Amino acid sequence: MIGDLGNSLERYMDTLSMRQKLVSSNIANADTPGYKTQDVDFQKAFQSALDGGTTQPVPVSGLATKNDGNNVDLDREARLLAENALRFSVATTLMKSQFSQIKEAIKEGGS
């Protein structure tokens, strides 16, 4: 009933929370020797979530590795943390407007 857009938004929020979990893991392991930064290709992950599939996280290439074999870049994680939160905020605002449209339709029908 909420329609295609609502469904896509739900998948979008799912993908964002999955990515936020990976970012949290990377930050928690910023001092773990040998840990490699994990992430997903967001476009692909979202597309496969729309098709009902799942995506495995992969190590990120192109980051500077420290002496202990760890390659977590805190600046990168901080950026992703903020970006994910903002995207999520956009998604929830859109979802809310979907709900209010339906509510409006119900109300107008009753009068």
Next chain:
Amino acid sequence: MSLFSSLSVSASGMAAQRERAALLVENIANAETTRTPEGGPYKRKDAIFSSASVASEFSSELDAQMQTGVKVTGISVDQRPPEKQYMPGHPDADADGYVATPRMNPAEDMVDLTSANRSYQANVAAISAVKDMIQKSIDLLR
């Protein structure tokens, strides 16, 4: 795949950094200690971190794989021989008048302590970002 599980990942990071900070503070406090229950001067300690899943046993396989937290899996003790200082009047001096003192570099501990502090703050920032996202989802119901 709920946002709530991200909170436990960040919490594991905070706990690990706190444990590390406790060891570093212990090192600084014992920089001059020449007697320990194990005998000999105090030896520098540091936490060994390793990544570990913090998922509950009821979560799905994919979830468990993605929920990589951090755990302190051991404490490394500095095995280098202690420093000898010439202090003939000291109660712990050997026959030649040398006292075995901890091999300690206060700068090293202070730098590590600052790094533990910053990493702790990064985990707190992650928690508050996730908390905001959860709040946004709750607001959908209003």
